[in-house]
Amino acid sequence: MMRNDPIKHVFIWPAVLVVLAISIFPLIYSFTTSFLSYRLIPPIPPRVVWLGNYATLLQEPRFWNAILTTTLIAFIAVGLQYVIGFGVALALNARVPGERLFRVALLLPMLLAPVAVALVARMIFNPTMGPLNQFLSMFGLANLPFLTNGHWALGCIIAVEIWQWTPFVILMMLAGLQTLPEDVYEAAELENASAWQQFWGITFPMMLPISAAVVFIRLIESYKIMDTVFVMTGGGPGVDTETLTLFAYQEGFKKFNLGYTSALSFLFLIAITIIGVTYLALLRPHLEKRR
Amino acid sequence: MSGQGLTGLSNWSRRLVALGVLAWCLITAFPLYWVVVTAFKTPPGVVGGPTYIPFVDFTPTLQPFIDLYQGIRGEFFRTFLNSTIVGLSAAAIATAIGAMAAYALVRFEFKVRFGAGLIFFLLALGGYLLFNNNLGFTRAQALLLAFPIALVVAIAANRLPLPGPILGNEDILFWFVSQRMFPPIVTAFALYLLYSEIGRLGFQLIDSYVGLTLCYVAFSLPIVVWLMRDFFEAIPIEVEEAAMVDNVPSWRIFLGIVVPMSMNGLLATFMITLAFVWNEFLFALFLTNSKWQTLPILVAGQNSQRGDEWWAISAAALVAIIPMMIMAGLLSRMMRSGLLLGAIK
Numbered sequence: 001m002m003r004n005d006p007i008k009h010v011f012i013w014p015a016v017l018v019v020l021a022i023s024i025f026p027l028i029y030s031f032t033t034s035f036l037s038y039r040l041i042p043p044i045p046p047r048v049v050w051l052g053n054y055a056t057l058l059q060e061p062r063f064w065n066a067i068l069t070t071t072l073i074a075f076i077a078v079g080l081q082y083v084i085g086f087g088v089a090l091a092l093n094a095r096v097p098g099e100r101l102f103r104v105a106l107l108l109p110m111l112l113a114p115v116a117v118a119l120v121a122r123m124i125f126n127p128t129m130g131p132l133n134q135f136l137s138m139f140g141l142a143n144l145p146f147l148t149n150g151h152w153a154l155g156c157i158i159a160v161e162i163w164q165w166t167p168f169v170i171l172m173m174l175a176g177l178q179t180l181p182e183d184v185y186e187a188a189e190l191e192n193a194s195a196w197q198q199f200w201g202i203t204f205p206m207m208l209p210i211s212a213a214v215v216f217i218r219l220i221e222s223y224k225i226m227d228t229v230f231v232m233t234g235g236g237p238g239v240d241t242e243t244l245t246l247f248a249y250q251e252g253f254k255k256f257n258l259g260y261t262s263a264l265s266f267l268f269l270i271a272i273t274i275i276g277v278t279y280l281a282l283l284r285p286h287l288e289k290r291r
Numbered sequence: 292m293s294g295q296g297l298t299g300l301s302n303w304s305r306r307l308v309a310l311g312v313l314a315w316c317l318i319t320a321f322p323l324y325w326v327v328v329t330a331f332k333t334p335p336g337v338v339g340g341p342t343y344i345p346f347v348d349f350t351p352t353l354q355p356f357i358d359l360y361q362g363i364r365g366e367f368f369r370t371f372l373n374s375t376i377v378g379l380s381a382a383a384i385a386t387a388i389g390a391m392a393a394y395a396l397v398r399f400e401f402k403v404r405f406g407a408g409l410i411f412f413l414l415a416l417g418g419y420l421l422f423n424n425n426l427g428f429t430r431a432q433a434l435l436l437a438f439p440i441a442l443v444v445a446i447a448a449n450r451l452p453l454p455g456p457i458l459g460n461e462d463i464l465f466w467f468v469s470q471r472m473f474p475p476i477v478t479a480f481a482l483y484l485l486y487s488e489i490g491r492l493g494f495q496l497i498d499s500y501v502g503l504t505l506c507y508v509a510f511s512l513p514i515v516v517w518l519m520r521d522f523f524e525a526i527p528i529e530v531e532e533a534a535m536v537d538n539v540p541s542w543r544i545f546l547g548i549v550v551p552m553s554m555n556g557l558l559a560t561f562m563i564t565l566a567f568v569w570n571e572f573l574f575a576l577f578l579t580n581s582k583w584q585t586l587p588i589l590v591a592g593q594n595s596q597r598g599d600e601w602w603a604i605s606a607a608a609l610v611a612i613i614p615m616m617i618m619a620g621l622l623s624r625m626m627r628s629g630l631l632l633g634a635i636k
Contacts, residue, residue: 019470022478026484028434029484032419088311111619112611112616224474230572249573253577268476
């Protein structure tokens with residue numbers, strides 16, 4: 001039932017106003033700035049260049065490198081998070097012994113500051129004094145270039161992402177699993193369906209909507225990655241692990257190239273929107289079939 | 292509740308699954324154990340290679356924490372206080388006004404004409420350009436002028452029978468939640484510019500309590516509205532209807548009935564928001580520089596400042612982590628009572 005009462009405006013306006021003022025308005029501001037050539041250091045008066053910033057960016061290899069790096073991190077990390085997370089959620093839902101104990105431990109990583117997690121990761125990945133090095137030395141793999149080789153560094157960042165955010169997937173999938181109806185499984189049991197068949201025939205299709213939502217949230221969030229990379233590698237070696245946000249930060253805050261950075265952040269926004277819309281369009285037929 | 296999906300497995304493979312989960316838990320726990328242990332090490336305990344067990348491998352010391360407290364490695368105490376103040380107030384404000392908005396979206400009907408939204412956007416953009424380019428106002432002044440004008444005109448226009456679709460509560464909710472999709476760098480950078488322009492008008496927002504808190508409130512609101520809407524929807528409407536028959540005003544229904552009934556939900560939302568603000572790095576990096584620096588910035592700085600002094604880095608990381616560890620414990624208790632399940636449907 002919906003009421004109608006003038007007081008509703010008192011309820012909703014504070015939130016709307018704050019969001020409008022803090023997120024919509026800067027958007028307009030940076031949107032207009034993105035068409036200017038505008039630097040603070042050295043101070044050059046703003047000059048309208050229309051799409052000039054965008055054109056420069058699209059020809060800049062460093063920009064494409066940042067897009068590729070961010071996409072790699074996001075897709076590989078989220079893919080593995082989903083597989084591991086779903087697996088652990090299934091196990092926890094099946095009342096594996098000691099399941100209660102796991103819950104706090106599982107919730108922890110995603111509540112910790114990514115900056116702190118990245119610092120800890122730096123210690124663990126240290127090629128001479130770190131515990132991981134000692135562990136791998138036992139297999140004859142001493143002093144691996146964890147953070148000083150581009151490919152290794154990317155792998156380490158992905159590993160940290162997986163460590164920190166798989167708990168989120170576990171949490172969501174576990175909640176979803178607990179809403180599945182019991183009787184379907186009882187029927188499958190009577191038919192002598194194997195656990196494997198039950199999973200692919202019942203669990204996976206029924207979990208598809210929530211899976212889609214979880215992967216979507218994680219994908220969008222992963223594209224924003226910045227703090228982990230900032231602390232672990234600073235984008236290095238070279239620009240091998242530089243993500244989009246980090247690139248924008250370097251341009252905007254180190255070089256104070258305002259027009260350029262604004263254009264960059266808008267291209268980022270467009271990229272995210274394209275990815276989001278494509279993802280939803282690809283999934284829609286599968287989701288609607290189930291309803 | 293039976294064990295779905297695993298009932299068909301043999302005993303042997305059940306054990307294998309349990310082993311897998313145990314492995315994952317060890318992977319989760321080891322870095323946490325490592326940071327706790329390292330924070331109590333002396334320099335020789337670190338440099339001489341990895342050591343694992345206190346009193347056996349190395350002699351624990353409290354020196355890293357004493358250094359932290361005495362401010363040898365940056366003003367830790369003040370930064371901790373900053374983080375606490377900003378975190379608590381931003382989470383409290385966001386939960387309060389977000390819950391109000393969520394309640395309004397659940398119980399009242401809203402109609403926003405698409406045309407009015409368009410008018411708002413065009414007027415804000417056009418007004419800003421006009422004031423700035425043609426009338427000689429500074430950029431910040433132009434923004435501050437265009438914003439209220441566009442808002443007032445759009446609200447007035449919403450009453451007119453404009454063509455185009457009419458947006459309802461679901462669309463408003465979607466608008467709130469979609470704010471979360473924006474890459475924060477877009478806003479962080481623009482906000483930094485805007486704040487510094489306003490600062491030039493004589494109102495300091497960069498590196499200030501108001502500026503930082505305001506920004507965090509805005510960025511927590513989407514989550515708050517999203518979570519709280521589910522909690523409010525779960526409340527049976529009959530209670531409120533009974534109160535309405537007695538002519539109790541809406542704000543008293545909200546404060547006297549709805550808020551007490553959803554206290555758990557409010558608390559969980561508050562804690563999730565607090566965690567978000569506490570850990571946030573990007574906005575703090577842009578919007579603070581010394582006085583109102585928050586913990587993540589100081590912790591991130593430890594690395595470049597002192598190289599491999601792991602005992603100190605660990606102690607710093609631990610200070611940032613411990614409050615969240617406590618919260619994880621509290622939240623998992625609430626989770627067990629099925630509290631957060633509703634939030635994800």
